[in-house]
Amino acid sequence: MSKTFDRHRRLRSHAKLRDMVRETQLNVTDLMYPVFATHDAGRDPITSMPGVDHLGLDELRREVLEVAELGIPSIMIFGIPTVKDEISSEAYAEEGIVQQAIRAVKSEVPDLLVATDVCLCQYNPAGHCGLVHGDEIVNDASLELIAATALSHVVAGADIVAPSDMMDGRIAAIRQKLDDAGHVHTPILSYAVKYASAFYGPFREAADSAPAFGDRRTYQMDPANIREALREARSDIAEGADMLMVKPALAYMDVIRALKEEFDAPLAAYNVSGEYAMVKAAAQNGWIDERAVVMEMMTGLKRAGADILITYFAKDIARYLG
Ligand code: PBG
Numbered sequence: 569m570s571k572t573f574d575r576h577r578r579l580r581s582h583a584k585l586r587d588m589v590r591e592t593q594l595n596v597t598d599l600m601y602p603v604f605a606t607h608d609a610g611r612d613p614i615t616s617m618p619g620v621d622h623l624g625l626d627e628l629r630r631e632v633l634e635v636a637e638l639g640i641p642s643i644m645i646f647g648i649p650t651v652k653d654e655i656s657s658e659a660y661a662e663e664g665i666v667q668q669a670i671r672a673v674k675s676e677v678p679d680l681l682v683a684t685d686v687c688l689c690q691y692n693p694a695g696h697c698g699l700v701h702g703d704e705i706v707n708d709a710s711l712e713l714i715a716a717t718a719l720s721h722v723v724a725g726a727d728i729v730a731p732s733d734m735m736d737g738r739i740a741a742i743r744q745k746l747d748d749a750g751h752v753h754t755p756i757l758s759y760a761v762k763y764a765s766a767f768y769g770p771f772r773e774a775a776d777s778a779p780a781f782g783d784r785r786t787y788q789m790d791p792a793n794i795r796e797a798l799r800e801a802r803s804d805i806a807e808g809a810d811m812l813m814v815k816p817a818l819a820y821m822d823v824i825r826a827l828k829e830e831f832d833a834p835l836a837a838y839n840v841s842g843e844y845a846m847v848k849a850a851a852q853n854g855w856i857d858e859r860a861v862v863m864e865m866m867t868g869l870k871r872a873g874a875d876i877l878i879t880y881f882a883k884d885i886a887r888y889l890g
Contacts (some may be wrong), residue, residue, distance in 0.1 A: 656691035707819025767842030
């Protein structure tokens with residue numbers, strides 16, 4: 569009898585055959601694990617992100633040993649400062665929380681790659697990512713502070729700086745500042761395509777960085793736009809970004825794909841706090857199989873085009889990949 573239809577099931581008939589023809593592989597080397605550093609010693613759970621804690625420097629040291637043992641190559645440090653002022657002083661202070669955290673991590677695990685989130689929103693009372701004049705988030709005057717923050721992280725030992733503020737021109741300002749100080753080899757991972765998203769809710773509670781007035785829509789992107797994402801990424805590459813990021817991840821997989829096709833820089837996807845919280849909540853209720861859902865999401869992000877996965881699930885994934 570002649571063939572009248574295709575037998576797609578042939579290649580699915582055996583587990584080893586499925587392994588052989590699998591198009592996307594998840595590796596522990598894809599992972600970057602975000603951590604929240606605080607001045608207070610000890611460990612304090614973040615309610616809306618079960619399994620994620622605020623870490624004092626003592627606990628941060630313990631945490632990064634575990635991360636390194638699991639084979640996770642990199643972390644992203646966020647800081648919870650004690651001081652908030654109009655000029656976000658602690659963001660670029662030598663004894664700021666991020667600067668101290670970098671030194672603590674580097675002295676504990678010297679070859680763990682340390683990336684830092686470069687932003688002002690945790691460090692000023694307005695909770696905005698740039699300088700605030702009246703009710704305006706001013707662009708150009710913010711660049712010097714953002715660049716100074718990035719440089720202070722590199723001086724403290726950071727391997728990668730990741731600006732998340734979405735001010736125009738920050739990549740150029742940071743590159744110039746780093747180069748002038750001789751740090752020509754420090755890469756910039758740009759939060760190039762960062763949407764004004766409701767998925768950051770749990771993070772803002774964790775980082776105490778919710779805006780005191782207004783919202784972030786004059787600098788973060790409109791979730792409806794994808795051509796604008798290409799313009800943002802193009803500017804950042806032109807200004808000197810070494811790697812690009814799309815954030816959040818799951819509702820923006822078309823954007824990940826579009827950037828992958830358009831640019832040849834390594835691409836990161838940030839699976840953000842709200843995406844994490846949703847999975848955790850459903851799993852705690854017994855409504856989904858957490859492990860299977862997490863692996864399916866991460867495989868999906870890689871299939872969409874992400875090279876680097878920034879996720880609060882990183883330690884779990886490393887164990888699953890075991
Ligand atoms: C700081 C910053 C935010 C996140 C990363 N860096 C919050 C925001 O922009 O409001 C969100 C991370 C997450 O939700 O996991 N600008």
